[in-house]
Amino acid sequence: xxxxxxxxxxxxxxxxxxxxxxxxxxxxxxxxxxxxxxxxxxxxxxxxxxxxxxxxxxxxxxxxxxxxxxxxxxxxxxxxxxxxxxxxxxxxxxxxxxxxxxxxxxxxxxxxxxxxxxxxxxxxxxxxxxxxxxxxxxxxxxxxxxxxxxxxxxxxxxxxxxxxxxxxxxxxxxxxxxxxxxxxxxxxxxxxxxxxxxxxxxxxxxxxxxxxxxxxxxxxxxxxxxxxxxxxxxxxxxxxxxxxxxxxxxxxxxxxxxxxxxxxxxxxxxxxxxxxxxxxxxxxxxxxxxxxxxxxxxxxxxxxxxxxxxxxxxxxxxxxxxxxxxxxxxxxxxxxxxxxxxxxxxxxxxxxxxxxxxxxxxxxxxxxxxxxxxxxxxxxxxxxxxxxxxxxxxxxxxxxxxxxxxxxxxxxxxxxxxxxxxxxxxxxxxxxxxxxxxxxxxxxxxxxxxxxxxxxxxxxxxxxxxxxxxxxxxxxxxxxxxxxxxxxxxxxxxxxxxxxxxxxxxxxxxxxxxxxxxxxxxxxxxxxxxxxxxxxxxxxxxxxxxxxxxxxxxxxxxxxxxxxxxxxxxxxxxxxxxxxxxxxxxxxxxxx
Amino acid sequence: xxxxxxxxxxxxxxxxxxxxxxxxxxxxxxxxxxxxxxxxxxxxxxxxxxxxxxxxxxxxxxxxxxxxxxxxxxxxxxxxxxxxxxxxxxxxxxxxxxxxxxxxxxxxxxxxxx
Numbered sequence: 001x002x003x004x005x006x007x008x009x010x011x012x013x014x015x016x017x018x019x020x021x022x023x024x025x026x027x028x029x030x031x032x033x034x035x036x037x038x039x040x041x042x043x044x045x046x047x048x049x050x051x052x053x054x055x056x057x058x059x060x061x062x063x064x065x066x067x068x069x070x071x072x073x074x075x076x077x078x079x080x081x082x083x084x085x086x087x088x089x090x091x092x093x094x095x096x097x098x099x100x101x102x103x104x105x106x107x108x109x110x111x112x113x114x115x116x117x118x119x120x121x122x123x124x125x126x127x128x129x130x131x132x133x134x135x136x137x138x139x140x141x142x143x144x145x146x147x148x149x150x151x152x153x154x155x156x157x158x159x160x161x162x163x164x165x166x167x168x169x170x171x172x173x174x175x176x177x178x179x180x181x182x183x184x185x186x187x188x189x190x191x192x193x194x195x196x197x198x199x200x201x202x203x204x205x206x207x208x209x210x211x212x213x214x215x216x217x218x219x220x221x222x223x224x225x226x227x228x229x230x231x232x233x234x235x236x237x238x239x240x241x242x243x244x245x246x247x248x249x250x251x252x253x254x255x256x257x258x259x260x261x262x263x264x265x266x267x268x269x270x271x272x273x274x275x276x277x278x279x280x281x282x283x284x285x286x287x288x289x290x291x292x293x294x295x296x297x298x299x300x301x302x303x304x305x306x307x308x309x310x311x312x313x314x315x316x317x318x319x320x321x322x323x324x325x326x327x328x329x330x331x332x333x334x335x336x337x338x339x340x341x342x343x344x345x346x347x348x349x350x351x352x353x354x355x356x357x358x359x360x361x362x363x364x365x366x367x368x369x370x371x372x373x374x375x376x377x378x379x380x381x382x383x384x385x386x387x388x389x390x391x392x393x394x395x396x397x398x399x400x401x402x403x404x405x406x407x408x409x410x411x412x413x414x415x416x417x418x419x420x421x422x423x424x425x426x427x428x429x430x431x432x433x434x435x436x437x438x439x440x441x442x443x444x445x446x447x448x449x450x451x452x453x454x455x456x457x458x459x460x461x462x463x464x465x466x467x468x469x470x471x472x473x474x475x476x477x478x479x480x481x482x483x484x485x486x487x488x489x490x491x492x493x494x495x496x497x498x499x500x501x502x503x504x505x506x507x508x509x510x511x512x513x514x515x516x517x518x519x520x521x522x523x524x525x526x527x528x529x530x531x532x533x534x535x536x537x538x539x540x541x542x543x544x545x546x547x548x549x550x551x552x553x554x555x556x557x558x559x560x561x562x563x564x565x566x567x568x569x570x571x572x573x574x575x576x577x578x579x580x581x582x583x584x585x586x587x588x589x590x591x592x
Numbered sequence: 593x594x595x596x597x598x599x600x601x602x603x604x605x606x607x608x609x610x611x612x613x614x615x616x617x618x619x620x621x622x623x624x625x626x627x628x629x630x631x632x633x634x635x636x637x638x639x640x641x642x643x644x645x646x647x648x649x650x651x652x653x654x655x656x657x658x659x660x661x662x663x664x665x666x667x668x669x670x671x672x673x674x675x676x677x678x679x680x681x682x683x684x685x686x687x688x689x690x691x692x693x694x695x696x697x698x699x700x701x702x703x704x705x706x
Contacts (some may be wrong), residue, residue: 011665040646047622047642050665054623057664080637 004066010046010053016067023072030082048079055079108315109162109171110155118156126171150251154307158317240313247306291342297335301328350464354431355422362415362472366447368479368508371405371472373486374441374452382454392454399454403440403468404491407480409511410473417442417449422467437461440468453489474511479519481508497527603634607644609687610634612672612680615654621667645670653679 002017007024016024031048035041055075056067111122114132121139125132142148162171305328308320373379378399381392392399410416421438425431437460441452455468474480482490482505490501495509495516508519514531518524607629614620614628622645629635648654653676658666672680 035643038643038646040650043649044642044646047645047668048639050668051622051626051638051642054664078638080639082639084637085639085643 009056010050012053012057014053014056014067015065017069020067020069020072023069027072027076027082031085034082034085051079107171108159108317110159111171112161112163118152119161120152120155120159123159123162123171124155150303151307154304155311158308158311158320159315160317236313240310244307244310244314247310251303287342287345290338294335294338294340294342297331298339300335301332304328349426349430349462350424352427352431353422353424354428355420355435356432357418357420360417360419360442362417362444362449364415364444364447367475367477368447368481370448370481370483371486372448372450372483373489374450375485378454379452397456398463399456400463400466401454402466403451403453403455403470403489405451405470405472405486405489405493406491407472407474407493407509407511407516409513409515410475412473413475415475415478416473418471418473420469420471422465422469424464431464434461434464435466438466438468442470451486451489474516476511476513479508479510482506496531497521497523600636604640606687607634607640608648609680609683611644611648612653612676612683615670615672616677616680619669619671621659621669623667625670648676652676 004015004017005021007014007016007021028045032045035044052075055078056071059071059074060067108127109123110119111126112119114122121135122132125135139148139152142151311317312319378392378394381394382401390401421435423431423435425434437458438455439458440455441450443450451470455466457463484506487502487505490504493501493504493516495518496514497518499518499521507521509516510519514535517527610629610632611625614625626638626641635641645654649656652673654670655673656668656670659669661667
C-alpha cells in the first residue's frame with residue numbers, strides 16, 4: 001500500500017505515488033535550478049512539463065490510474081538526464097555568434113590571455129566590461145597609495161584564472177549598466193517568488209493526501225530557509241560592497257597619513273617627522289626596524305582577511321583555506337611577539353632615573369635685570385595651534401618643551417642659576433649620560449637673562465623623558481623684570497602677592513628677605529603694608545620670647561619662623577637686621 | 593577519441609539547421625519537431641531540444657502561437673520569423689560549403705587507395 005498525491009502537470013491531473021512523486025520532484029527541481037539563471041528558464045520548464053504530461057498519457061492511456069517510479073524513469077530516459085540538457089548549453093556557448101544569449105550570471109576571473117602580470121586588471125576590466133586600460137591605470141594610481149600592491153596580490157591569489165571557454169564567457173558576463181542592475185534585482189526577486197510558489201505547491205501537495213504535520217512543517221521551514229538564504233545572499237553582497245569601500249577608505253587614509261602627514265592638535269606632522277620621533281624613542285635603529293616589522297606583521301593578517309572577505313562577499317570567490325588562515329594567524333602572532341619584545345626593550349630603557357645639577361654664578365653690574373624667553377622659530381612652532389605641544393620638529397630636528405624656571409632667595413652671597421637635568425635610562429649611569437646630552441639656551445647679556453623653554457637632544461642620544469629645572473637664586477634686594485612670554489617658562493614661583501604664574505610676567509619683582517614681592521602690581525602697597533605689619537608683629541614676638549631665630553619668612557600669608565640651635569652668644573642675634581631688610585619704599589630698591 | 597561524443601557533436605552541429613528547415617516548410621509544435629528529429633536520429637534525448645527552442649525564440653529566430661488542441665491543453669506552435677529565414681539561408685549556405693569541403697577532403701584521402 002502506498003500513499004498517492006494528485007499533481008497538475010502541463011494542465012493534466014495525475015495521480016502519482018509518493019516515491020514516484022519524490023523522483024519527479026527531484027528531477028524538475030534539478031532542472032529548475034539548472035535553468036534558474038537562463039533567460040526563459042521558466043518557459044523551458046513549462047515545455048518540459050507539458051511534454052512529460054503527454055508522455056505519461058501516451059504511456060498509461062486511460063486505463064492505468066497511478067503513475068509509479070517505473071513510469072517516471074521511462075519518461076526521464078526519453079527526455080534525458082538534467083546533464084543532457086546542459087550539454088546543449090555548452091555547445092551553444094562555444095559558438096561566437098551566440099554571444100547575445102549568454103547568461104547574465106557573471107563571475108570574476110583573471111584574464112590570463114590578455115595579462116601583463118597576473119591578468120587581474122584585464123579580468124576586472126572584462127568583468128566591468130570596460131577597457132583594461134582603465135583598470136590598469138587604477139592599479140597604477142593605487143600603487144602610489146601603497147594599497148594597490150596589496151590589493152593586486154590578494155586578487156591575484158583569490159581570483160581564479162579563466163581557462164575554459166565557459167569561464168571566459170562567464171568572466172565577460174554583461175556590462176554593468178543601470179538596466180542590468182535592475183535586471184539582476186528583478187531576477188533575484190523572481191527567484192524568491194519562485195521559492196515561495198514552490199513551497200506553496202509542496203505544501204498543497206502534501207496537504208491533499210498526507211496529514212503528516214511534521215513533514216508539512218519541515219517542508220515549510222525548508223522553503224522558508226531558501227527564501228532567507230536568497231535574501232541573505234543579496235544582503236551579504238551589499239554588505240560586502242560597503243565593507244570593501246570602508247576598508248578601502250581606511251587604507252587610503254592610512255596611506256595618506258604616511259605620505260602626506262596628519263594633523264594633531266592643529267599641528268601638521270608628516271610621516272617623516274613621526275618616524276623621527278619613533279627613532280628617538282627607540283634605543284637604536286635595529287629596534288626601530290623591529291618595531292616596524294612587528295607592527296607590519298601584526299597588521300598584515302587582519303588586513304588581508306578584511307580585504308579578502310570584502311572581495312568574497314562581493315564577487316563570491318572561494319573561502320580561504322585553513323592553511324592560509326593559520327599562517328596568517330601565525331604571522332600576526334609573530335608580529336605581536338616582536339612588537340611586545342621591542343616595547344619591553346624600550347620600556348627597559350626608561351627604567352632608571354638620574355639627574356645632575358650645574359651651578360652658574362651670575363655676575364651683573366646691575367642689581368636690576370630682565371628675564372627673557374627666547375622667541376625664535378622653534379618657540380613659535382610650539383604654539384602654532386590652539387593647544388600647545390610638548391614636542392615639535394623644526395628643520396628635521398626634534399625639540400621638547402620640558403623646561404621650567406623657579407625663582408628663590410639666594411642662600412649664598414651672590415646671585416646664581418642652578419640647573420637640574422633629569423633623565424631616564426637603562427641604569428643610573430645611562431640616565432645620567434642622557435641627562436647630560438641636552439642642548440638648551442641660557443645666555444647672559446649686560447642686564448638680560450635669556451632662557452629657552454625647550455631643549456633638543458644631541459646627536460647620538462635618544463629621548464628619555466629628559467627634564468630641565470632651572471632655579472634662579474636671587475640676592476635679596478635684586479629686582480627682576482619678567483618679560484611678557486616668560487609665563488611659558490616659569491613654574492610655580494612663590495611670591496608674596498600670591499600671583500599665579502600667568503599673571504607674573506610683565507611685572508617687576510624684588511627679592512626680599514620675606515620672599516618675592518611685586519613692585520608694580522595692583523596689590524603691591526597692600527601686600528607691602530601687611531608684610532611690614534606682620535614682620536613688626538614677629539619682631540615683638542621674637543623680642544618678648546627671646547627667640548633664637550634662623551629665618552623668618554612669609555609664605556602664602558603664613559609666617560614661618562625657623563629657630564636656630566641654642567647659641568652660646570645670644571647677643572649676636574641677627575634677626576633684627578634681617579627684618580629691617582624689608583623694603584619699605586618703592587624707590588629704594590634694596591636694603592640690607 | 594570518444595566516438596559517441598564525436599557523433600553527438602556532429603548531430604548537434606546540424607540540429608539547428610534541421611529545425612529551422614523543418615519549420616520553414618510548416619509550423620510545428622514541440623512534439624512534432626521531436627518525432628521528426630528522432631526519426632532522423634538527430635537527437636537521442638528530448639530534453640536537449642527545449643533549451644534550444646527557447647533560446648532560438650529569445651533571439652528572434654523563432655516565434656510561437658498557442659493553438660487549442662482536441663486531445664489536451666493548448667499547444668505551442670513554432671514558426672520561422674524573417675530573421676529566422678535569413679539565418680536559415682545563411683546556415684544552408686554554410687552547410688553546402690561544409691558538405692562540399694568534407695566530401696572533398698574525404699575523397700582525397702580515399703582516392704590514392706583505390
